Amino acid sequence: MLVVNSNTAAAFAQNALVKTGRQMNTAMEQLSTGARINGAKDDAAGLAIASRMTSQVIGLSTGIQAASDAIGLVSTVDGALAEMGEMYQRLRELALIAENGTNSQQDIRILQTEFDAVVGSIESVITHTTYQGYNVFFNPSGQLSSHLDWRNDGQAVVMNMSFTLGDTGTVSTSFTADGAGGSYSFVDSEVLSGWGYFFYINSNSSSDSVTGAFRNDPNFSMYSNQVLDPSHADYRKTVSIGSADDTVTNIDNLLDNVNASRGKLGALYNQLTHATNSMGTTLTNTLSSRSTIIDTDYAATTARLAKTQILTQASTAMLAQANALPEVILQLLQR
Numbered sequence: 001m002l003v004v005n006s007n008t009a010a011a012f013a014q015n016a017l018v019k020t021g022r023q024m025n026t027a028m029e030q031l032s033t034g035a036r037i038n039g040a041k042d043d044a045a046g047l048a049i050a051s052r053m054t055s056q057v058i059g060l061s062t063g064i065q066a067a068s069d070a071i072g073l074v075s076t077v078d079g080a081l082a083e084m085g086e087m088y089q090r091l092r093e094l095a096l097i098a099e100n101g102t103n104s105q106q107d108i109r110i111l112q113t114e115f116d117a118v119v120g121s122i123e124s125v126i127t128h129t130t131y132q133g134y135n136v137f138f139n140p141s142g143q144l145s146s147h148l149d150w151r152n153d154g155q156a157v158v159m160n161m162s163f164t165l166g167d168t169g170t171v172s173t174s175f176t177a178d179g180a181g182g183s184y185s186f187v188d189s190e191v192l193s194g195w196g197y198f199f200y201i202n203s204n205s206s207s208d209s210v211t212g213a214f215r216n217d218p219n220f221s222m223y224s225n226q227v228l229d230p231s232h233a234d235y236r237k238t239v240s241i242g243s244a245d246d247t248v249t250n251i252d253n254l255l256d257n258v259n260a261s262r263g264k265l266g267a268l269y270n271q272l273t274h275a276t277n278s279m280g281t282t283l284t285n286t287l288s289s290r291s292t293i294i295d296t297d298y299a300a301t302t303a304r305l306a307k308t309q310i311l312t313q314a315s316t317a318m319l320a321q322a323n324a325l326p327e328v329i330l331q332l333l334q335r
Contacts, residue, residue: 010322017315024308030296031305037294046293053290056167060283063166067276070163070171071269073131078265080129080136085258087122088251091115095247098228105231112228116211119199120222161268168279173268175261198239198250199225209234 030036037043037050094115098108126137162172209223209232225239226232227247236243245253 007322007325009325010319013315013319013322017312017319020308020311020315024305024312027301027305027308030301031298034296035294036296036301043293050290050294053286053293056286057283057290059167060279060286061166063168063279064276064283066163066165067171067272067279070161070165071272071276073136074161074265074269074272076129076131077136078262078269080125081258081262081265084122084125085255085262087118087125088255088258090118092248092251092255094118095228095251099246099248105229108229108231112224112226112232115228116199116224119224120211123222163272165272165275165279168275171268171271171275173264175264198247199227 026042029038037047040047094111097103098111098115103111127135129136160172160174162170164170209226211222211224224234225236226234227236227239229235
C-alpha cells in the first residue's frame with residue numbers, strides 16, 4: 001500500500017538504526033574501558049555480584065598483607081632467639097670449662113670476662129631487637145613497646161602474639177609465663193622473664209664487676225654476679241632465680257625456654273604461611289570469577305561491534321530507500 005502520511009518502512013528502518021547504534025555504542029564503551037559492566041544498565045545482577053566479590057578480594061588482599069607483616073615480626077623474634085641460643089651455648093661451654101678443675105684463678109677470671117661479655121651481647125639483642133621501630137621483647141602492656149621501653153626488674157618477655165588476617169580470621173599463640181607476682185623461674189617457662197637476675201645485678205658492687213650500662217639507661221649499670229668464680233666477693237651475690245642450681249643447669253633451663261619459644265614461633269610461622277597460601281588461592285579464584293563477570297571479552301565484543309557496524313550501514317541504506325518511497329506516489333500523480 002502506497003501512502004503519504006505514514007511512512008512505516010522509514011519508521012522501522014529508523015528504529016532499527018537507533019537500536020543498532022545503541023548496541024554499537026555499548027560495544028565501543030566496553031572495548032574502550034575493558035569492562036563489560038560500566039553501569040547498572042549493563043548487568044544489574046552481575047554488578048551486585050561483582051561488588052560483593054570486590055569486597056572479598058580487598059579482604060583477602062588485606063589478609064595476605066597482614067600475614068606477610070606477621071611473618072616478618074615472627075621471623076624477627078625467632079632470629080633474635082636463635083642468636084641468643086647460640087650465645088647460651090657459648091655460656092654453657094665457658095661454664096663447663098670453668099668447672100673442669102684444671103683452671104688457675106687467672107684462667108677463671110679470663111673465662112668470667114668472656115662470660116660477662118656474652119651476657120652483655122645477649123642483653124644487647126634483647127634491647128635492640130625491634131620491628132618497625134618497636135621492641136619485640138619489652139612489653140609490660142602485652143603489646144609492642146617503644147624501643148626505649150624496658151623493664152628494670154630484669155624481665156625480657158616473649159609476648160603473646162595474635163594476628164587478625166583481614167576477613168580470614170585470627171592466628172595466635174601464647175607462651176607459658178613465669179609465676180604470678182614476680183615469682184620468676186628458669187624452669188617450665190617459655191619466656192625470658194628475669195633471666196638476667198642470675199648473671200648480673202644493677203646495684204653497687206666492686207668496680208671490677210662492672211660490665212656496662214643496663215639496657216642503655218644511664219642511671220643503671222650492670223654488675224657481674226661472678227657465677228664462674230667462687231673466690232670472688234661478688235660470687236652469686238644477688239642470685240635469687242635459679243639459686244638452687246649450678247650455672248650449667250640454669251643455662252640448660254634457659255636453652256629449653258628458648259627452644260620451646262622457637263618451637264611455638266615456628267608453628268605460628270607455618271600457620272601464617274598456610275593461611276597466606278590459602279588466601280592466595282582463594283584470591284586467585286575469586287579474581288578469576290569476578291573477571292568473567294565484569295571484564296570485556298574482546299573476541300566476542302569485537303565480533304558484536306563488527307555486526308553492529310554492518311547493521312548500521314544496512315539500516316542507513318534501508319532508511320534512505322524508505323524515504324524515497326513517497327516519490328513513487330508523486331510519479332503516479334504526474335502521469
